[in-house]
Amino acid sequence: MLEISNLVKRYGHDEAVLKGLDLTVEGNSVVAIVGASGAGKSTMLRCINRLVEPTSGSIKLNGNELVKLRGAALRRARRKIGMVFQGFNLIDRLTVMENVLAGRLGYVSLYQAISRRYPPADIERAFSLMERVGIAHYANKRADELSGGERQRVGVVRALMQEPEVLLADEPTASLDPRTSEQIMILLQSLASELSLPVLINIHNVSQAKTYTERIVGLRHGKMIFDGAPSDFNQDALDAIYGGIEAPEEEVAEVPPTAEGVSHDQA
Ligand SMILES: Nc1ncnc2c1ncn2[C@@H]1O[C@H](COP(=O)(O)OP(=O)(O)O)[C@@H](O)[C@H]1O
Ligand SMILES: [Mg+2]
Structure with a gap:
């Protein structure tokens, strides 16, 4: 609440x-x-x-x-606190999966983030949320190859990766x-x-x-x-x-x- x-x-x-x-x-x-x-x-x-x-x-x-x-x-x-933006705020040259995992940055160590060693549970969560919103098949596409609606779905999943309370x-x-x-x-x-x-x-x-x-x-x-x-x-x-x-x-x-x-x- x-x-x-x-x-x-x-x-x-x-x-x-x-x-x-x-x-x-x-x-x-x-x-x-x-x-x-x-x-x-x-x-x-x-x-x-x-x-x-x-x-x-x-x-x-x-x-x-x-x-x-x-x-x-x-x-x-x-x-x-999960946030979704008008302009999506994705990193264009990164993949959908990398953008989504950015939602975990508040949780993983700097080393894990830089070396892209996210815990398996994070990857599983990412896939299940991407499936939920219909973008799992784009996991390895660059963010800038997606349509606006798909990009906003990435933005929503990234926010949900934070396990937000609002x-x-x-x-x-x-x-x-x-x-x-x-x-x-x-x-x-x-x-x-x-x-x-x-x-x-x-x-x-x-x-x-x-x-x-x-x-x-x-x-x-x-x-x-x-x-x-x-x-x-x-x-x-x-x-x-x-x-x-x-x-x-x-x-x-x-x-x-x-x-x-x-x-x-x-x-
Ligand atoms: N960083 C800022 N510094 C000074 N004034 C600001 C700043 N951000 C917004 N404002 C002013 O605050 C008022 C409300 O803006 P904003 O919250 O963006 O409204 P809305 O999202 O409803 O359009 C506006 O008059 C705007 O100019
Ligand atoms: Mg506004």
């Missing part, structure tokens, strides 16, 4: 970007974090894995406070076409229940959030202004979160198609 309370983040002397967030996510539940660009979605995920230092507040993962950790204790806590995904589908995005959302949803993992997904596609998650949290200017079921996420909620800021995806989609056809949002 992930418990965030009164989380505040201020970069330098600027106005706070997160203004006292409270959020509890149970294991095996998938939460979509929606909000306009700049609302603070990425900052929230980065506070959880401590890529940025929270200014104040508390973040507990299965009862362990993450906010004050330093040094070795922080490194131990970090390996319990999975954070920052716009995991924003670089993918709509069909592949759906498959990745379905995969994240099934993994959450199979592995009893809380999963937080930053996502700007509201219709995907509504279809593939069971809870939506809406951020605006660093404040949580919606927290509820997709069925309660109505036009008012949409207006409250995006009103006067930017048109959400669905409204953009009503613009007549361009010469290229569907926008794949390669941002």
Whole structure:
């Protein structure tokens, strides 16, 4: 279980970007974090894995406070936090298997990593997870030979190799076409229940959030202004979160198609 309370983040002397967030996510539940660009979605995920230092507040993962950790204790806590990225963050010239095993770097010794002597249990785990997500036959391919959806599956498996207690995904589908995005959302949803993992997904596609998650949290200017079921996420909620800021995806989609056809949002 992930418990965030009164989380505040201020970069330098600027106005706070997160203004006292409270959020509890149970294991095996998938939460979509929606909000306009700049609302603070990425900052929230980065506070959880401590890529940025929270200014104040508390973040507990299965009862362990993450906010004050330093040094070795922080490194131990970090390996319990799996992260999936919009741009996949793979090492292109390495194989799929090598990318996946990078998820064990928090566990194996430097010698084991450099000499690529991962314990057999790690290799077995890698194969079984790759099989689970349908990429085992690519184990020895270079990462850059894969399609976007396959690359994101590698990213997901790498995160799961950490044996995480929470999975954070920052716009995991924003670089993918709509069909592949759906498959990745379905995969994240099934993994959450199979592995009893809380999963937080930053996502700007509201219709995907509504279809593939069971809870939506809406951020605006660093404040949580919606927290509820997709069925309660109505036009008012949409207006409250995006009103006067930017048109959400669905409204953009009503613009007549361009010469290229569907926008794949390669941002
Ligand atoms: N490293 C940083 N230093 C200063 N300001 C930042 C930094 N990262 C993000 N911000 C600011 O924090 C706000 C929230 O950004 P972000 O968390 O990336 O929002 P989102 O992911 O919802 O688009 C934005 O105004 C952004 O400019
Ligand atoms: Mg972001």
